[in-house]
Amino acid sequence: MAKAIMLQGTSSHVGKSILTTALCRIFKQDGQKVTPFKSQNMALNSYVTKDGGEMGRAQVAQAEAAGLEPTVEMNPVLLKPTGNSCSQVIVMGKPVGNMSAKEYHSGYSLTALGVVTECLQKLHNDFDVIVIEGAGSPAEVNLKDNDIVNMRIAKLAPAPVLLIADIDRGGALASVVGTLELLEPDERDLVKGIIINKFRGDINLLKPALDFLETKTGKPVLGVIPHLDRLGIDDEDSVSLEDKQQSNKTGELDIAVLRLPKISNFTDFDALANESDVQVRYVRQGETIGKPDLIILPGSKNTTEDLLYLRHNGYEKELIKLVKSGTPVVGICGGYQMLGREVQDPDHTESDLDKVMGLGLIDSITIFEADKVTHQVKATADNHKFLGINYSGDNLTGYEIHMGRTQFLTPFDPAFTITTRSGEQVQMTDGAVSADGLVMGTYMHGIFDNDAYRRAVLDALRIRKGLSPLGIVQDTQARKDAAYDRLADVVRQSMNMDLVYRIINETNGR
The missing domain is CATH 3.40.50.300 (P-loop containing nucleotide triphosphate hydrolases)
Structure with a gap:
């Protein structure tokens, strides 16, 4: 014993x-x-x-x-x-x-x-x-x-x-x-x-x-x-998120995460925040998004209601205006679902709403189903087109937690290809990248914990800003x-x- x-x-x-x-x-x-x-x-x-x-x-x-x-x-x-x-x-x-x-x-x-x-x-x-x-x-x-x-x-x-x-x-x-x-x-x-x-x-x-x-x-x-x-060290509750919001750290790259009322898995962005050239700030209700180098729509436990939060608080218009002027955006899980044209919840698995119009930045719809998808995954990227980085890499790791299934209305460029799901060999696409390379969505939580991929994205943002790429790949696990x-x-x-x-x-x- x-x-x-x-x-x-x-x-x-x-x-x-x-x-x-x-x-x-x-x-x-x-x-x-x-x-x-x-x-x-x-x-x-x-x-x-x-x-x-x-x-x-x-x-x-x-x-x-x-x-x-x-x-x-x-x-x-x-x-x-x-x-x-x-x-x-x-x-x-x-x-x-x-x-x-x-x-x-x-x-x-x-x-x-x-x-x-x-x-x-x-x-x-x-x-x-x-x-x-x-x-x-x-x-x-x-x-x-x-x-x-x-x-x-x-x-x-x-x-x-x-x-x-x-x-x-x-x-x-x-x-x-x-x-x-x-x-x-x-x-x-x-x-x-x-x-x-x-x-x-x-x-x-x-x-x-x-x-x-x-x-x-x-x-x-x-x-x-x-x-x-x-x-x-990873934390898990909204009180610790308040501590992150109070950080005084500054960096050459400004990444704005929209602080949704039902935000989930905000540890997805800790590896970004630990980079020396990055400031991650959480945009709370009443604050403006500003002019960041990257906007992130995080995961959500209630995608439909958080979409309405964006709409009713003016963030939808602000976000779309920024994207049209060249600011890139990433949506992860619930944030990815919000990027599409519509989110449907016919069985009311998340809320009492049957459907909510999405942001329309990706040509897709998401339909919620009763059973939850939960998998650890491994994936590859082949000429990944987000920000025009043309990144290729194997053994990307992450995990899926979602009840929605996303369908595309027109042909699209996938963000990644999942090769292993809960230990089973598969070949299936994940996420999407818009034709102009400014919008990316993925179901993969933890995507930015992949060190080489994270630095490729950050260096692409640096180049867009007129800064020299650092090319320094930090070891996230060694740091932990x-x-x-x-x-x-x-x-x-x-x-x-x-x-x-x-x-x-x-x-x-x-």
């Missing part, structure tokens, strides 16, 4: 995902066979495993930090909000339907507990250490009866709990004391330590507060983690590995890891 440890927070976005990633890396560095686990996740940023299952992006980063191939057992339940307090419920990588918050929490969640238990048991059998991430706060008393992600899982594992507070947002001491006060006595006993996260300043000035906290709660403060900027090591080093230096190991061993009877 594996040993287990669980990270819970006093609220959402206190750093549970990142600290889980750090512990996965630390335990791996220490020679442990370690795996992440989060029983239930709510996120629009998802990923497709090798066998076609869909899971939360944060557990993918945690798996990478642990040196593992991601599997749905690491995140058996995924909730993808669709709007109007409703989510698509995904269990073991496959959608089981759309449910309202009331339907899920009062009726369905506990039925998924059996699947969660089976996954946890499998991980216990296969690994030395399980690092478990909670969700939100364990003190949300209105949700506790049907909880399958916080204290019920800590008891099931069983796992000692480390409670994380975000000091950067203020009120950290009160949030810790208040959370512990709202827990039941047996739950409070499971909390074995406190972590203060995102600290800025002189730690000596914080010491009286830490002493107070330990005296008041009877729990040791295991560490104070400094605020870390530009971690370079360095980021995991950097994170692990900082957390190891900031936490009492000897005490963490002692807590794990004592709770697991070792």
Whole structure:
């Protein structure tokens, strides 16, 4: 049986995902066979495993930090909000339907507990250490009866709990004391330590507060983690997207991503943002697109409603005017569907609308169907015509997550040719490039994670702007590995890891 440890927070976005990633890396560095686990996740940023299952992006980063191939057992339940307090419920990588918050929490969640238990048991059998991430706060008393992600899982594992507070947002001491006060006595006993996260300043000035906290709660403060900027690690929720929007980075190339209300898989653009010559900015409601070098329409969990958002907020006219004046645009997944002439949803899989007129930049229509396409893919590009780069390359990788099927009304130039889908050999076109080379759409999430292709696009943009091409191909995976090591080093230096190991061993009877 594996040993287990669980990270819970006093609220959402206190750093549970990142600290889980750090512990996965630390335990791996220490020679442990370690795996992440989060029983239930709510996120629009998802990923497709090798066998076609869909899971939360944060557990993918945690798996990478642990040196593992991601599997749905690491995140058996995924909730993808669709709007109007409703989510698509995904269990073991496959959608089981759309449910309202009331339907899920009062009726369905506990039925998924059996699947969660089976996954946890499998991980216990296969690994030395399980690092478990909670969700939100364990003190949300209105949700506790049907909880399958916080204290019920800590008891099931069983796992000692480390409670994380975000000091950067203020009120950290009160949030810790208040959370512990709202827990039941047996739950409070499971909390074995406190972590203060995102600290800025002189730690000596914080010491009286830490002493107070330990005296008041009877729990040791295991560490104070400094605020870390530009971690370079994938995140999955809209709050982390707000952090990206606040970046002060500038670059010679300006890439504008339209911040759709139901934006999904915004990690598609992290590799672009990490290039030294690129500024990626997210255009929020009320902001103008400006005059970027490239516009990106990202993925969307609700393509039809996000299309209406573009139309009603004036972005459709602004975007089309920019394209006509020579600004290139890329649409990925839902963004690709928006580029066509029409999006049809006859079975109302995404919304109550039967159809919505598209942007008309590609001569296609998209029809939504009930079953979801989820595949890891490999693809080739043969004289790829976007921006006139005539790029040719093999072994491009990405993944598909979509319910729409796109049909073309006239002959078109495909963007890519998919050669492998979920391990099966295929020959099928993906996406399209307009005749003038200014508009490209693709279903391939992660296309810009392909290093040589990304640099070919960026250098084409540089040439269009009168700049010399850089020709420098960054290694995205090496950059990620360095980021995991950097994170692990900082957390190891900031936490009492000897005490963490002692807590794990004592709770697991070792």
